[in-house]
Amino acid sequence: MKTLTWLVIGLALLEATVPPVLGAQGKPLNVTGVRGITFGVVFPGVPRVVLRTDAANAGQFDIGHAKFSPIQITFVLPAVMTGPARATMPLVFGANDARYSSPETITSQVGFDPRVPYATTLDKNGRAAVFIGGRAQPLSSQRAGNYTATITMTITVLP
Amino acid sequence: MRISKLSLAVLALVISASAAQAQTNNASITATAAVQTPINVVGAQQLNFGNVFPGVNKTVAATDLTNAGRFDVTGQASTPVTLTFTLPATLSSGANTMPIDTYTGISAATSAQTGGVAFNPVTGANPSLSGAGALFVWIGARVTPATNQAQGTYTANVTMTVVY
Numbered sequence: 001m002k003t004l005t006w007l008v009i010g011l012a013l014l015e016a017t018v019p020p021v022l023g024a025q026g027k028p029l030n031v032t033g034v035r036g037i038t039f040g041v042v043f044p045g046v047p048r049v050v051l052r053t054d055a056a057n058a059g060q061f062d063i064g065h066a067k068f069s070p071i072q073i074t075f076v077l078p079a080v081m082t083g084p085a086r087a088t089m090p091l092v093f094g095a096n097d098a099r100y101s102s103p104e105t106i107t108s109q110v111g112f113d114p115r116v117p118y119a120t121t122l123d124k125n126g127r128a129a130v131f132i133g134g135r136a137q138p139l140s141s142q143r144a145g146n147y148t149a150t151i152t153m154t155i156t157v158l159p
Numbered sequence: 160m161r162i163s164k165l166s167l168a169v170l171a172l173v174i175s176a177s178a179a180q181a182q183t184n185n186a187s188i189t190a191t192a193a194v195q196t197p198i199n200v201v202g203a204q205q206l207n208f209g210n211v212f213p214g215v216n217k218t219v220a221a222t223d224l225t226n227a228g229r230f231d232v233t234g235q236a237s238t239p240v241t242l243t244f245t246l247p248a249t250l251s252s253g254a255n256t257m258p259i260d261t262y263t264g265i266s267a268a269t270s271a272q273t274g275g276v277a278f279n280p281v282t283g284a285n286p287s288l289s290g291a292g293a294l295f296v297w298i299g300a301r302v303t304p305a306t307n308q309a310q311g312t313y314t315a316n317v318t319m320t321v322v323y
Contacts, residue, residue: 031186039192043323048192059188081190091190136192144196144235154185 027126030064031155037134045140052099052111052133059132061153067126069157073100073118076152081136084145090137091149099131119158195235196292198321204229206298206317211257214306221263221299224272230319231270232294238323242266242296243283245318250302252311259315261301270295294321 037059042048050057065071075098080088098114102123112118114132122128130153206228211217219226234240244264249256267275268289278284280298288294298317 029182029184031184033186033188036189036191039190041195042192043195044197059190061186061188078190081192083194089192089194134190136190138192138194140197142194144194147192147194149190150187151190152185152187154183157182 027064027066029155029157030062031153032062032064033153034060034062034129037132037151039136042136042138042142044138044142046138048136048138050133050135052097052131054133057133058099059151061130061132063122063128063130063155065122065126065155065157067122067124069122069126071120071122072156072158073098073112073120073130074154074156075114075132076154077114078149078151081147081149083147084143087143087145087147089139089142089147092135092137093132094135097133101129101131103127103129195238195323196233198232198234198240198323200319200321201231202228203231203295206300208302211302211304211308213304213308216301216303218261218301219299221265221277221297222272222275223299224297227265228298228317229270230296230298232288232296232321233292234288234294234321235323236288236290236292238292239285239287240294240321240323241283241285242278243320244280244298245316245320246280246300247315247317250313250315252309252313255309255311255313257305257308257313258303259300260303263299265297267295267297268293272297 037050038057039048039050052058077093078091081091082088093114095113096111098112099109100112100120101109103125132151206219207226208217208219221227246262247259250259262280264278264280264284265272265275266278266284266286267273276286286294296319
Protein backbone atom coordinates (compact mmCIF):
# COMPACT_ATOMS: atom_id res chain seq x y z
CA MET A 1 0.00 0.00 0.00
CA LYS A 2 2.73 2.40 0.93
CA THR A 3 4.51 1.76 -2.33
CA LEU A 4 1.41 2.59 -4.30
CA THR A 5 0.85 5.73 -2.28
CA TRP A 6 4.39 6.95 -2.91
CA LEU A 7 3.98 6.08 -6.59
CA VAL A 8 0.92 8.31 -6.78
CA ILE A 9 2.70 11.14 -4.96
CA GLY A 10 5.67 10.75 -7.28
CA LEU A 11 3.48 10.92 -10.36
CA ALA A 12 1.77 13.99 -8.99
CA LEU A 13 5.12 15.70 -8.47
CA LEU A 14 6.26 14.65 -11.94
CA GLU A 15 3.12 16.16 -13.42
CA ALA A 16 3.83 19.40 -11.62
CA THR A 17 7.36 19.61 -13.00
CA VAL A 18 6.80 18.60 -16.62
CA PRO A 19 6.59 21.67 -18.85
CA PRO A 20 3.08 22.00 -20.23
CA VAL A 21 4.37 22.39 -23.78
CA LEU A 22 5.55 18.81 -23.89
CA GLY A 23 3.14 16.65 -25.81
CA ALA A 24 1.97 13.15 -25.17
CA GLN A 25 4.84 11.88 -27.29
CA GLY A 26 7.31 14.07 -25.42
CA LYS A 27 7.85 16.39 -28.40
CA PRO A 28 7.78 20.06 -27.44
CA LEU A 29 5.35 22.44 -29.10
CA ASN A 30 7.52 24.83 -31.07
CA VAL A 31 6.21 28.02 -32.63
CA THR A 32 8.69 30.25 -34.40
CA GLY A 33 8.33 33.64 -36.05
CA VAL A 34 10.35 33.19 -39.24
CA ARG A 35 9.68 36.37 -41.20
CA GLY A 36 7.74 39.61 -40.71
CA ILE A 37 5.30 41.21 -43.13
CA THR A 38 7.22 43.73 -45.22
CA PHE A 39 5.21 46.44 -46.91
CA GLY A 40 8.36 48.26 -47.99
CA VAL A 41 8.06 51.80 -49.26
CA VAL A 42 4.52 53.17 -49.22
CA PHE A 43 3.20 56.56 -50.22
CA PRO A 44 0.64 58.71 -48.43
CA GLY A 45 -2.86 57.86 -49.58
CA VAL A 46 -1.77 54.80 -51.54
CA PRO A 47 -2.68 51.43 -49.93
CA ARG A 48 -0.16 48.62 -50.15
CA VAL A 49 -1.19 44.95 -50.11
CA VAL A 50 1.06 42.02 -49.25
CA LEU A 51 -0.52 38.77 -50.37
CA ARG A 52 -0.25 35.68 -48.21
CA THR A 53 1.38 33.99 -51.23
CA ASP A 54 4.11 36.62 -51.50
CA ALA A 55 7.19 34.51 -50.81
CA ALA A 56 9.38 37.52 -50.08
CA ASN A 57 7.10 39.82 -48.11
CA ALA A 58 4.39 37.73 -46.42
CA GLY A 59 4.89 36.94 -42.75
CA GLN A 60 5.73 33.35 -41.81
CA PHE A 61 5.51 31.21 -38.69
CA ASP A 62 6.72 27.62 -38.35
CA ILE A 63 5.07 25.04 -36.11
CA GLY A 64 6.50 21.80 -34.78
CA HIS A 65 4.89 19.25 -32.50
CA ALA A 66 3.83 15.62 -32.28
CA LYS A 67 2.56 14.09 -35.50
CA PHE A 68 -1.13 14.31 -36.23
CA SER A 69 -1.71 16.71 -33.36
CA PRO A 70 -4.97 18.60 -33.62
CA ILE A 71 -4.21 22.29 -33.18
CA GLN A 72 -5.95 25.62 -33.14
CA ILE A 73 -4.33 28.73 -34.59
CA THR A 74 -5.22 32.17 -33.28
CA PHE A 75 -3.71 35.55 -34.02
CA VAL A 76 -3.41 38.81 -32.16
CA LEU A 77 -3.68 41.27 -35.04
CA PRO A 78 -2.84 44.93 -34.62
CA ALA A 79 -5.19 47.52 -36.14
CA VAL A 80 -2.40 50.00 -36.76
CA MET A 81 1.34 50.27 -37.21
CA THR A 82 3.11 52.84 -35.12
CA GLY A 83 5.63 55.28 -36.53
CA PRO A 84 7.47 58.50 -35.75
CA ALA A 85 6.10 60.59 -32.88
CA ARG A 86 3.55 57.83 -32.20
CA ALA A 87 1.87 58.40 -35.56
CA THR A 88 -0.25 55.44 -36.62
CA MET A 89 -1.09 53.86 -39.95
CA PRO A 90 -4.11 51.55 -40.36
CA LEU A 91 -3.35 47.88 -40.93
CA VAL A 92 -6.13 45.65 -42.21
CA PHE A 93 -6.43 41.86 -42.38
CA GLY A 94 -9.01 40.15 -44.58
CA ALA A 95 -10.78 36.82 -44.69
CA ASN A 96 -8.16 35.20 -46.93
CA ASP A 97 -5.00 36.77 -45.61
CA ALA A 98 -3.62 33.65 -43.89
CA ARG A 99 -2.43 30.35 -45.31
CA TYR A 100 -1.70 27.01 -43.68
CA SER A 101 0.90 24.85 -45.36
CA SER A 102 2.05 21.38 -44.45
CA PRO A 103 5.32 20.13 -45.96
CA GLU A 104 3.56 16.90 -46.79
CA THR A 105 0.78 18.66 -48.66
CA ILE A 106 2.60 21.59 -50.14
CA THR A 107 0.35 21.56 -53.16
CA SER A 108 -2.80 21.91 -51.08
CA GLN A 109 -2.14 25.02 -49.09
CA VAL A 110 -5.23 26.22 -47.33
CA GLY A 111 -6.31 29.83 -46.99
CA PHE A 112 -8.07 30.94 -43.86
CA ASP A 113 -9.26 34.00 -41.99
CA PRO A 114 -6.61 35.10 -39.47
CA ARG A 115 -9.22 37.11 -37.58
CA VAL A 116 -10.89 33.98 -36.23
CA PRO A 117 -9.48 30.76 -34.72
CA TYR A 118 -8.57 28.10 -37.26
CA ALA A 119 -8.45 24.40 -36.38
CA THR A 120 -6.41 21.84 -38.29
CA THR A 121 -4.18 18.82 -37.78
CA LEU A 122 -0.41 18.57 -38.13
CA ASP A 123 0.93 16.14 -40.69
CA LYS A 124 2.79 12.89 -40.07
CA ASN A 125 6.00 14.84 -39.45
CA GLY A 126 4.35 17.20 -37.01
CA ARG A 127 5.41 20.28 -38.96
CA ALA A 128 3.62 23.13 -40.69
CA ALA A 129 4.06 26.71 -41.80
CA VAL A 130 1.58 29.56 -41.55
CA PHE A 131 1.81 32.58 -43.83
CA ILE A 132 0.04 35.88 -43.36
CA GLY A 133 -0.45 38.93 -45.55
CA GLY A 134 -2.28 42.18 -44.98
CA ARG A 135 -3.03 45.66 -46.22
CA ALA A 136 -1.33 48.88 -45.09
CA GLN A 137 -3.54 51.91 -45.59
CA PRO A 138 -1.54 55.12 -45.25
CA LEU A 139 -3.62 58.25 -44.98
CA SER A 140 -3.13 61.02 -47.52
CA SER A 141 -1.61 63.01 -44.67
CA GLN A 142 0.50 60.10 -43.39
CA ARG A 143 3.66 61.27 -41.70
CA ALA A 144 6.86 60.05 -43.35
CA GLY A 145 8.97 57.50 -41.52
CA ASN A 146 9.21 53.86 -40.51
CA TYR A 147 6.17 52.11 -39.05
CA THR A 148 6.00 48.79 -37.21
CA ALA A 149 3.49 46.52 -35.47
CA THR A 150 3.69 43.15 -33.75
CA ILE A 151 1.66 40.14 -34.89
CA THR A 152 1.41 37.24 -32.48
CA MET A 153 0.28 33.75 -33.38
CA THR A 154 -0.73 31.29 -30.67
CA ILE A 155 -0.97 27.55 -31.19
CA THR A 156 -3.14 25.51 -28.88
CA VAL A 157 -2.87 21.73 -29.02
CA LEU A 158 -6.37 20.49 -28.64
CA PRO A 159 -7.01 17.65 -26.20
CA MET B 160 -7.32 -1.06 1.37
CA ARG B 161 -8.93 2.28 1.95
CA ILE B 162 -5.57 3.98 1.26
CA SER B 163 -5.21 2.00 -1.92
CA LYS B 164 -8.57 3.24 -3.27
CA LEU B 165 -7.65 6.79 -2.41
CA SER B 166 -4.31 6.42 -4.16
CA LEU B 167 -5.95 5.05 -7.27
CA ALA B 168 -8.43 7.90 -7.27
CA VAL B 169 -5.63 10.48 -7.04
CA LEU B 170 -3.72 8.66 -9.76
CA ALA B 171 -6.75 8.76 -12.01
CA LEU B 172 -7.16 12.47 -11.38
CA VAL B 173 -3.51 13.12 -12.17
CA ILE B 174 -3.70 11.17 -15.41
CA SER B 175 -6.97 12.73 -16.51
CA ALA B 176 -5.71 16.20 -15.69
CA SER B 177 -2.61 15.53 -17.75
CA ALA B 178 -4.60 14.28 -20.69
CA ALA B 179 -7.05 17.15 -20.64
CA GLN B 180 -4.51 19.94 -20.34
CA ALA B 181 -4.36 22.09 -23.48
CA GLN B 182 -0.84 22.99 -24.55
CA THR B 183 -0.13 26.38 -25.99
CA ASN B 184 2.82 28.27 -27.36
CA ASN B 185 3.17 31.43 -29.39
CA ALA B 186 5.57 33.55 -31.39
CA SER B 187 5.55 37.03 -32.84
CA ILE B 188 6.62 38.70 -36.06
CA THR B 189 6.76 42.35 -37.06
CA ALA B 190 4.90 44.19 -39.79
CA THR B 191 6.95 47.06 -41.23
CA ALA B 192 6.37 49.88 -43.69
CA ALA B 193 8.33 52.98 -44.65
CA VAL B 194 6.21 55.98 -45.58
CA GLN B 195 7.76 58.35 -48.04
CA THR B 196 7.29 62.10 -47.86
CA PRO B 197 4.55 63.09 -50.34
CA ILE B 198 5.59 65.00 -53.42
CA ASN B 199 4.60 68.64 -53.54
CA VAL B 200 4.92 70.65 -56.75
CA VAL B 201 4.48 74.40 -56.99
CA GLY B 202 4.46 76.53 -60.12
CA ALA B 203 6.86 79.11 -58.72
CA GLN B 204 7.52 81.36 -61.72
CA GLN B 205 5.82 81.91 -65.08
CA LEU B 206 7.59 81.45 -68.38
CA ASN B 207 7.61 85.08 -69.48
CA PHE B 208 8.43 86.18 -73.02
CA GLY B 209 7.60 89.81 -72.31
CA ASN B 210 6.95 91.97 -75.35
CA VAL B 211 7.31 90.28 -78.71
CA PHE B 212 6.91 91.77 -82.15
CA PRO B 213 5.26 90.36 -85.28
CA GLY B 214 7.69 88.36 -87.34
CA VAL B 215 10.42 88.38 -84.65
CA ASN B 216 11.10 85.11 -82.84
CA LYS B 217 11.90 85.31 -79.17
CA THR B 218 13.58 82.71 -76.99
CA VAL B 219 13.70 82.46 -73.22
CA ALA B 220 16.52 80.14 -72.16
CA ALA B 221 16.05 77.71 -69.30
CA THR B 222 19.09 79.34 -67.72
CA ASP B 223 17.27 82.68 -67.56
CA LEU B 224 16.52 82.84 -63.84
CA THR B 225 14.27 85.86 -64.32
CA ASN B 226 12.09 84.77 -67.23
CA ALA B 227 12.26 80.98 -67.47
CA GLY B 228 9.32 79.11 -65.99
CA ARG B 229 10.16 77.45 -62.69
CA PHE B 230 8.61 74.59 -60.72
CA ASP B 231 9.60 73.90 -57.13
CA VAL B 232 9.39 70.29 -55.96
CA THR B 233 9.66 68.89 -52.44
CA GLY B 234 9.56 65.25 -51.36
CA GLN B 235 11.57 62.36 -49.98
CA ALA B 236 15.23 63.31 -49.67
CA SER B 237 17.69 61.80 -52.14
CA THR B 238 14.95 59.98 -54.03
CA PRO B 239 14.77 59.73 -57.83
CA VAL B 240 11.66 61.08 -59.52
CA THR B 241 10.29 61.09 -63.04
CA LEU B 242 9.32 64.39 -64.63
CA THR B 243 6.88 64.55 -67.53
CA PHE B 244 5.42 67.62 -69.18
CA THR B 245 2.34 68.68 -71.04
CA LEU B 246 3.66 71.29 -73.47
CA PRO B 247 1.40 73.53 -75.51
CA ALA B 248 2.11 74.04 -79.23
CA THR B 249 0.55 77.50 -79.23
CA LEU B 250 -0.22 80.43 -76.96
CA SER B 251 -3.71 81.87 -77.22
CA SER B 252 -5.26 85.30 -77.07
CA GLY B 253 -8.95 84.82 -77.60
CA ALA B 254 -9.27 83.23 -81.02
CA ASN B 255 -5.73 84.15 -82.02
CA THR B 256 -2.78 81.84 -81.53
CA MET B 257 1.01 82.11 -81.59
CA PRO B 258 3.32 79.10 -81.98
CA ILE B 259 5.62 78.07 -79.14
CA ASP B 260 8.32 75.43 -79.56
CA THR B 261 11.93 74.45 -78.87
CA TYR B 262 11.39 73.74 -75.22
CA THR B 263 14.44 73.43 -72.99
CA GLY B 264 14.76 72.37 -69.38
CA ILE B 265 17.15 72.42 -66.46
CA SER B 266 16.83 70.73 -63.09
CA ALA B 267 18.91 71.58 -60.04
CA ALA B 268 19.03 71.10 -56.30
CA THR B 269 19.06 74.82 -55.56
CA SER B 270 17.04 77.81 -56.70
CA ALA B 271 20.28 79.39 -57.92
CA GLN B 272 20.52 76.58 -60.51
CA THR B 273 23.87 75.47 -59.07
CA GLY B 274 24.91 72.18 -60.66
CA GLY B 275 21.92 72.29 -62.97
CA VAL B 276 21.40 69.50 -65.49
CA ALA B 277 19.86 70.22 -68.87
CA PHE B 278 17.14 68.01 -70.28
CA ASN B 279 14.58 67.92 -73.04
CA PRO B 280 11.08 68.58 -71.64
CA VAL B 281 9.54 66.74 -74.59
CA THR B 282 11.06 63.45 -73.39
CA GLY B 283 11.06 64.28 -69.67
CA ALA B 284 13.77 63.66 -67.10
CA ASN B 285 14.71 61.49 -64.12
CA PRO B 286 16.52 63.69 -61.59
CA SER B 287 16.77 63.05 -57.85
CA LEU B 288 15.57 65.21 -55.01
CA SER B 289 18.37 66.77 -53.00
CA GLY B 290 19.48 65.62 -49.59
CA ALA B 291 17.07 68.21 -48.24
CA GLY B 292 14.23 66.82 -50.39
CA ALA B 293 14.19 69.73 -52.86
CA LEU B 294 14.28 69.99 -56.64
CA PHE B 295 13.97 73.05 -58.90
CA VAL B 296 13.01 72.79 -62.55
CA TRP B 297 13.22 75.54 -65.16
CA ILE B 298 11.55 75.56 -68.57
CA GLY B 299 12.52 77.72 -71.52
CA ALA B 300 11.05 77.91 -75.02
CA ARG B 301 10.73 79.95 -78.19
CA VAL B 302 7.74 81.82 -79.59
CA THR B 303 7.46 82.51 -83.31
CA PRO B 304 4.94 85.29 -83.90
CA ALA B 305 3.69 85.65 -87.45
CA THR B 306 4.36 88.80 -89.37
CA ASN B 307 0.67 89.59 -89.08
CA GLN B 308 0.38 88.43 -85.47
CA ALA B 309 -2.61 90.14 -83.84
CA GLN B 310 -1.87 92.35 -80.88
CA GLY B 311 -2.78 90.95 -77.47
CA THR B 312 -1.69 88.98 -74.44
CA TYR B 313 -1.05 85.35 -75.26
CA THR B 314 -1.02 82.60 -72.68
CA ALA B 315 -0.96 78.81 -72.32
CA ASN B 316 -0.45 76.29 -69.55
CA VAL B 317 2.70 74.22 -69.12
CA THR B 318 2.08 71.31 -66.79
CA MET B 319 4.75 69.24 -65.04
CA THR B 320 3.97 65.90 -63.40
CA VAL B 321 6.31 64.37 -60.82
CA VAL B 322 6.19 60.77 -59.63
CA TYR B 323 8.53 58.68 -57.52
